[in-house]
Amino acid sequence: MALFQPDEATGVDRDPEAAADAEVVISAGARTSRTDHGKPVRTGARLDIVFWLSVLWVAAVLFSALFANVLHLQPTDTPSGPPSAGPSWAHPFGTDNIGLDLFSLCVHGARMATIIALSTAALGIVVGGLSGLVAGFYHGVIEQVLMWVTDVMLAFPALVFALAVVSFAGASLTTVVITIAVLGIPGFARVGRALTLSHSQRPFVMASQAMGARKSRTMFREVLPNVIVPVATYAALAAALAIIAEGALAFLGLSAPDVVDWGAMINQGKDQLYQAPQAAFAPMLVMFLTIVSLNFLGERLGAVLDPRQGQL
Amino acid sequence: MLFAVTALSFLLLNLLPGDPTIAILGPAAGNSAAHDQLRKELHLDQSVPQRYVHWLGRALHGDLGESYSTNQSVASAIGQRLPLTLELVILAELLALAIAIPLGVFAARRPNGWFDRLTGTSTFALLALPSFMLGVLLVYLFAVKWHIFPATGTGTWFHIGNGVVGTPGSLTLPIITLAAGQLAVFGRLLRTEMVATLRSDFILASRSKGIPQWRILFFHALRPSSFTLLTVLGITAAGLVGGSIIVEQLFALPGMGSLLVESILKRDYLVVQGCVVLISAAFVLFNFFVDLVYAVLDPRIRYGTVSA
Numbered sequence: 001m002a003l004f005q006p007d008e009a010t011g012v013d014r015d016p017e018a019a020a021d022a023e024v025v026i027s028a029g030a031r032t033s034r035t036d037h038g039k040p041v042r043t044g045a046r047l048d049i050v051f052w053l054s055v056l057w058v059a060a061v062l063f064s065a066l067f068a069n070v071l072h073l074q075p076t077d078t079p080s081g082p083p084s085a086g087p088s089w090a091h092p093f094g095t096d097n098i099g100l101d102l103f104s105l106c107v108h109g110a111r112m113a114t115i116i117a118l119s120t121a122a123l124g125i126v127v128g129g130l131s132g133l134v135a136g137f138y139h140g141v142i143e144q145v146l147m148w149v150t151d152v153m154l155a156f157p158a159l160v161f162a163l164a165v166v167s168f169a170g171a172s173l174t175t176v177v178i179t180i181a182v183l184g185i186p187g188f189a190r191v192g193r194a195l196t197l198s199h200s201q202r203p204f205v206m207a208s209q210a211m212g213a214r215k216s217r218t219m220f221r222e223v224l225p226n227v228i229v230p231v232a233t234y235a236a237l238a239a240a241l242a243i244i245a246e247g248a249l250a251f252l253g254l255s256a257p258d259v260v261d262w263g264a265m266i267n268q269g270k271d272q273l274y275q276a277p278q279a280a281f282a283p284m285l286v287m288f289l290t291i292v293s294l295n296f297l298g299e300r301l302g303a304v305l306d307p308r309q310g311q312l
Numbered sequence: 313m314l315f316a317v318t319a320l321s322f323l324l325l326n327l328l329p330g331d332p333t334i335a336i337l338g339p340a341a342g343n344s345a346a347h348d349q350l351r352k353e354l355h356l357d358q359s360v361p362q363r364y365v366h367w368l369g370r371a372l373h374g375d376l377g378e379s380y381s382t383n384q385s386v387a388s389a390i391g392q393r394l395p396l397t398l399e400l401v402i403l404a405e406l407l408a409l410a411i412a413i414p415l416g417v418f419a420a421r422r423p424n425g426w427f428d429r430l431t432g433t434s435t436f437a438l439l440a441l442p443s444f445m446l447g448v449l450l451v452y453l454f455a456v457k458w459h460i461f462p463a464t465g466t467g468t469w470f471h472i473g474n475g476v477v478g479t480p481g482s483l484t485l486p487i488i489t490l491a492a493g494q495l496a497v498f499g500r501l502l503r504t505e506m507v508a509t510l511r512s513d514f515i516l517a518s519r520s521k522g523i524p525q526w527r528i529l530f531f532h533a534l535r536p537s538s539f540t541l542l543t544v545l546g547i548t549a550a551g552l553v554g555g556s557i558i559v560e561q562l563f564a565l566p567g568m569g570s571l572l573v574e575s576i577l578k579r580d581y582l583v584v585q586g587c588v589v590l591i592s593a594a595f596v597l598f599n600f601f602v603d604l605v606y607a608v609l610d611p612r613i614r615y616g617t618v619s620a
Contacts, residue, residue: 152320154547156592156595157551157553157554157591157592157595158551158554159553159554159557159558160553160554160557160572160587160588160591160592163557163572163573163576164584164588166576167575167576167579167584168584240440244442247442247444248442248443248444248554248558251444251558251561252557252558252561252573253577254573254576254577263444266444266445266448267444269448270448270451270562273448273451273452273456274456277452277456280448280452281452284445284448284449287445288440288441288445291440291442292436292437292440295436295439295440
């Protein structure tokens, strides 16, 4: 049953690592299940139009973040139109109750979201992914300690942690970014460990060890390439969570000050629901689409790369 | 475990950079006498372990210190605020379960059927709608647009319930807001588990015996499918606590969450500490109870045949 073509299924450019993943992908592509009526239904992942729309949206957010300053947009600190105006050509999202252009604010807000998403992904993949890899590959005390730390961190209310840190260390851009990125690490460690465990008994890993390769070499040369791509996929989900967490902080007025921020915009907009509901709804829509897109990317790519993910 | 968590959160707060006395007195009071005296009062001149032992000893007697800004004891401040938050969180959790269980069960009845796809899509959307968005949306729809729930006419809808906290009308929106996120997680999870359970042999056996569909779904399949849900119930309670901070702030409800945020804004060091430690302790206890419920639901754990 040729349900599967590697390039279409993964949607990523061919690179040496992608070839190593082919085996995992095959099992994903061949996944079918039966309904109550015994009719086989294909539940394997497809990269459909919604997936590409998500890619497009995330690309647009990245573009906004990079070029917000270069684009000729309305100023974000001085009113540029009539207060509480609805959408128009000059102000696509309308204006808030003092006449600030909401479209421009949303575009500038993409920067904060991007910083948070990228730093969470980077720190998560490097620190979380690596500790998960080590924990899954070297069993024993290392694994137990790492997983205990992970469990405690996962169990502790993240927002309370973030609030505590921000209140004691002060709400600056650096504190907020680091706090949120650190909160993302345990999730990566979990995913990394689970993937490592599933690969560490595979024939090619055993072959490497049988040929006398050092443990660390086996781990980095054989296991890591197979683990890194699914972990990077998880980064999309983690980035969405990070954006939500930062949004919550900003909504409480406790994120980085003096930064254009979607969460802070929603916070200000909630007091203008009578005069200018668009002041709350514009950032909400933008943030919602970003989170949905990231979730969708993560889920679809996860399902394509690893048959066990993406079912939840 | 309880000690470990309180010790950890205490350590965390105390090892962070930043001096609470500077936060309280302002940066100008760098090395003044007032600064030194305050450090003494807050026992900041002692080492962290010493402070923890000192704090723990008093905390065990119910003394969490005094609020710096109001001079009210931290314990009584928390005691005043806690009931509302508990009510909010418990009702939200019950509502989420009451909706998620039938939703998950019926979605699993025909995987990929229209109901499954509908609930799948809507829970996916709900997951991307954090409480601070959903809350604002609900306020707009129910208070501003449709006037179903009271909103005072002056443009601030903050005083829903006019300060009478706990009336059904004033808590409806907060509870729905809080329940929605949980509901999405629970529903999706239960559906996945149910789909797996419904494929097993004992379900086939029940079917062949002619047991009605609803009985199979709710009596035979639900229990073995509920373990993951239970685990996640413990884990997502963290999200619920975070959510209640947002919701209390949004709806101006005087609960623990708003106490925490107020204290952070006022730099009320001991109140923040008390809240954080209490929340983490409550959390450990809750997860402990979840473990107990496991044993009730799964006899294998009670008899020790499964190492959980």
